[in-house]
Structures are given as structure tokens and as C-alpha cells.
Amino acid sequence: xxxxxxxxxxxxxxxxxxxxxxxxxxxxxxxxxxxxxxxxxxxxxxxxxxxxxxxxxxxxxxxxxxxxxxxxxxxxxxxxxxxxxxxxxxxxxxxxxxxxxxxxxxxxxxxxxxxxxxxxxxxxxxxxxxxxxxxxxxxxxxxxxxxxxxxxxxxxxxxxxx
Numbered sequence: 001x002x003x004x005x006x007x008x009x010x011x012x013x014x015x016x017x018x019x020x021x022x023x024x025x026x027x028x029x030x031x032x033x034x035x036x037x038x039x040x041x042x043x044x045x046x047x048x049x050x051x052x053x054x055x056x057x058x059x060x061x062x063x064x065x066x067x068x069x070x071x072x073x074x075x076x077x078x079x080x081x082x083x084x085x086x087x088x089x090x091x092x093x094x095x096x097x098x099x100x101x102x103x104x105x106x107x108x109x110x111x112x113x114x115x116x117x118x119x120x121x122x123x124x125x126x127x128x129x130x131x132x133x134x135x136x137x138x139x140x141x142x143x144x145x146x147x148x149x150x151x152x153x154x155x156x157x158x159x160x161x162x
Contacts, residue, residue, distance in 0.1 A: 024093035025109035030122045033110060036078060041139045044075035044158055048132045049125060051082045052099040057130040060148040061105060068107040073155045075134060077107035082129060089113045136161050
């Protein structure tokens with residue numbers, strides 16, 4: 001693997017549950033997102049597909065913060081912005097960063113850069129957002145949430161999985 005690519009992959013792998021850092025969120029393709037999900041093993045992970053212009057997506061942010069900061073029963077959150085579909089690949093990281101400056105979150109963000117069909121197929125997305133996929137600590141998919149994700153529903157799914 002080329003050194004620059006290895007550095008990017010290592011950073012993505014280590015950032016699975018790390019707090020969000022300043023600067024524009026990292027652009028990511030399908031493979032990058034899959035690698036981040038794999039790297040988050042060891043703690044439940046909720047991958048949330050969202051956009052800054054989506055009102056229900058914005059409204060669920062307090063629930064996502066509660067989940068991410070709940071170390072006893074919560075899940076690590078990884079937010080995947082789909083803003084590039086409207087803003088374009090070049091502008092989307094800035095659009096998302098401007099939003100996050102006004103609405104800070106403690107969880108990491110990625111900006112998906114790629115084709116709509118690619119991400120929809122890779123993650124079997126329904127086509128509506130917000131949309132979330134919950135994985136257990138071993139990386140096994142537990143449940144999908146279409147629409148706003150309630151922290152209580154995530155905690156119940158984790159408790160039922162044992």
C-alpha cells in the first residue's frame with residue numbers, strides 16, 4: 001500500500017469512535033466507510049446517514065449525542081453526510097463543517113463522496129434519510145432505523161441482543 005494511502009486508511013480506522021476534530025469532515029467512499037465500521041468493533045456502532053438540509057436529521061442530533069456519550073448503554077455514532085448529492089463533492093465538506101460549527105457534535109463525521117447507487121447498494125439503504133444501521137460490538141448488524149432514531153430504541157435493541 002502506498003504510504004499516503006496507508007496514512008489515510010489508518011486515520012479512518014482509528015477514528016471510528018474518536019471525538020470529532022476541528023476542520024472539515026473527511027470525505028469518504030464506500031470502502032472508507034466499510035473500513036471505519038470494521039475498525040469500530042469492540043463497541044456498538046450506530047452509522048447514521050443524514051444531510052444538513054434534512055430537518056428530521058437535524059432534529060435527531062440530541063438523541064445521537066446522548067447515545068454517543070452514554071458509555072454504559074450507548075453506541076458509538078458515526079455520521080455519514082450525504083450533502084454531496086446536492087452541494088457537490090468539492091463543496092460538501094465545507095457545507096457540513098459550517099453546519100457543525102453552529103451545531104457541534106462529539107461524534108465523528110464523514111462526507112460521502114461517490115455515486116448514489118454505490119452507497120445505496122453497499123449499505124442496502126431505503127432512499128430516505130435519516131437512516132441508521134446499528135451494529136453490535138462484534139460488527140454484526142442488529143437493526144435498521146428509518147426516520148429519526150430514538151436513543152431508547154437503540155438501547156432496547158442492544159439490550160435484546162445481549
